[in-house]
Amino acid sequence: MNDPVIFLLGATGYVGSQFLVFLGQTLSNLSVRALVRSPTKDRETWLQQTHPNLIIIEGSLDDTELIEEQARKADIVINIASCDHISCSILSGLSKRSMDNPKEPPTLLHISGTGILSDNARGEPLVTPKVYSDLDLDLDSLPAENPHLQIDIPIVKAGISKEHHVRTAILFPGFIYGLVIGIYVIEGIQKKPTWARLLLHFAKNTGHVGMWGRGLNTMSIIHVKDVATAIMTVLKALLDDRADVGSEGLYFVGCNEIRPSWLDITSATGDYLYSKGVVSQAGTRPYSDDFIQSFTAGNLSRGVYSDGWHTFGANNWVESDRLTKFGWQPVETRKNNFFDTLKASLEIALQD
Ligand SMILES: NC(=O)c1ccc[n+]([C@@H]2O[C@H](COP(=O)([O-])OP(=O)(O)OC[C@H]3O[C@@H](n4cnc5c(N)ncnc54)[C@H](OP(=O)(O)O)[C@@H]3O)[C@@H](O)[C@H]2O)c1
Numbered sequence: 208m209n210d211p212v213i214f215l216l217g218a219t220g221y222v223g224s225q226f227l228v229f230l231g232q233t234l235s236n237l238s239v240r241a242l243v244r245s246p247t248k249d250r251e252t253w254l255q256q257t258h259p260n261l262i263i264i265e266g267s268l269d270d271t272e273l274i275e276e277q278a279r280k281a282d283i284v285i286n287i288a289s290c291d292h293i294s295c296s297i298l299s300g301l302s303k304r305s306m307d308n309p310k311e312p313p314t315l316l317h318i319s320g321t322g323i324l325s326d327n328a329r330g331e332p333l334v335t336p337k338v339y340s341d342l343d344l345d346l347d348s349l350p351a352e353n354p355h356l357q358i359d360i361p362i363v364k365a366g367i368s369k370e371h372h373v374r375t376a377i378l379f380p381g382f383i384y385g386l387v388i389g390i391y392v393i394e395g396i397q398k399k400p401t402w403a404r405l406l407l408h409f410a411k412n413t414g415h416v417g418m419w420g421r422g423l424n425t426m427s428i429i430h431v432k433d434v435a436t437a438i439m440t441v442l443k444a445l446l447d448d449r450a451d452v453g454s455e456g457l458y459f460v461g462c463n464e465i466r467p468s469w470l471d472i473t474s475a476t477g478d479y480l481y482s483k484g485v486v487s488q489a490g491t492r493p494y495s496d497d498f499i500q501s502f503t504a505g506n507l508s509r510g511v512y513s514d515g516w517h518t519f520g521a522n523n524w525v526e527s528d529r530l531t532k533f534g535w536q537p538v539e540t541r542k543n544n545f546f547d548t549l550k551a552s553l554e555i556a557l558q559d
Pocket of ligand 1: 219223288402
């Protein structure tokens with residue numbers, strides 16, 4: 208087979224841009240077609256310098272025909288754009304490609320999140336800690352209303368279907384933090400840590416930094432560089448045909464060695480934003496029910512968080528057993544913990 212063609216969604220994102228840096232460094236022979244919704248000159252330059260074999264496909268996640276067509280032309284689709292959008296057009300494109308060429312089933316590498324495990328604890332700590340392993344993860348056993356499952360379950364179904372077979376792998380990162388390397392100097396495409404963008408957005412809307420309930424819930428966290436190396440690890444295993452796929456192609460990406468609570472995270476954030484004059488009170492306090500009911504992050508590129516309880520008020524702890532099997536380790540998370548990167552992350556988020 209010729210070098211595979213990758214259709215990449217989310218190349219300009221927080222996680223996607225770090226992944227593209229690593230992809231360009233180690234697999235520059237692959238052809239990358241990157242979906243970009245607003246390809247400014249600066250973005251085009253950065254994308255093409257970062258991966259020498261990249262072409263830009265201008266379009267949005269709502270362009271379902273375009274997405275289906277591009278997925279049909281690709282050997283591998285990597286979706287780091289939004290885990291709650293468009294998988295059906297990706298899947299139908301890949302399924303058509305599989306129909307065209309059943310001997311070489313195409314591949315979908317999809318990035319979801321540990322929100323699938325949400326225990327709806329509403330800011331309370333775990334009474335009986337449950338650490339999920341990806342070795343025996345069954346998505347159908349999780350509460351159906353949990354985030355991302357509506358997209359992830361059909362992906363696994365496509366991955367186990369014998370008809371128009373698609374190889375599927377889903378990565379589930381925990382809370383991602385840390386600074387992306389390599390692109391801070393280019394104006395207009397600075398990638399700000401998503402958590403910092405969100406907390407700042409909420410703080411500006413309410414006048415204070417806040418948490419969901421008592422904020423005693425915790426989750427596995429992970430540095431953005433380790434998420435990018437995890438995606439690379441699974442991609443390389445897929446290329447060598449040794450990856451776990453289908454019902455086994457479910458990979459947690461997290462580290463349990465440092466597990467700050469939302470109280471810790473938002474207290475430190477509140478103190479810092481207060482010191483910068485952004486909010487009028489230091490520290491954190493629970494957000495009001497009204498805010499939690501009504502808030503969305505609609506003006507952020509991530510889209511809408513209509514249920515913050517699941518995202519910010521829950522516990523989810525994971526062991527990355529499958530990635531460990533492939534030699535991956537959370538190297539950067541061990542070197543730079545969340546609090547080491549907090550100020551620099553907020554400073555960048557404040558530059559908007
Ligand atoms: N960050 C976390 O803590 C975390 C944790 C677990 C899972 N995840 C998942 O990881 C994925 C990536 O997250 P992230 O933090 O990297 O998000 P992000 O920084 O907001 O990046 C999102 C990417 O998708 C693109 N995109 C978004 N909406 C689009 C649209 N309508 N049309 C075309 N492109 C669109 C963005 O393009 P623009 O550059 O043009 O905005 C950007 O490239 C998401 O599925 C997220 O749920 C994230």
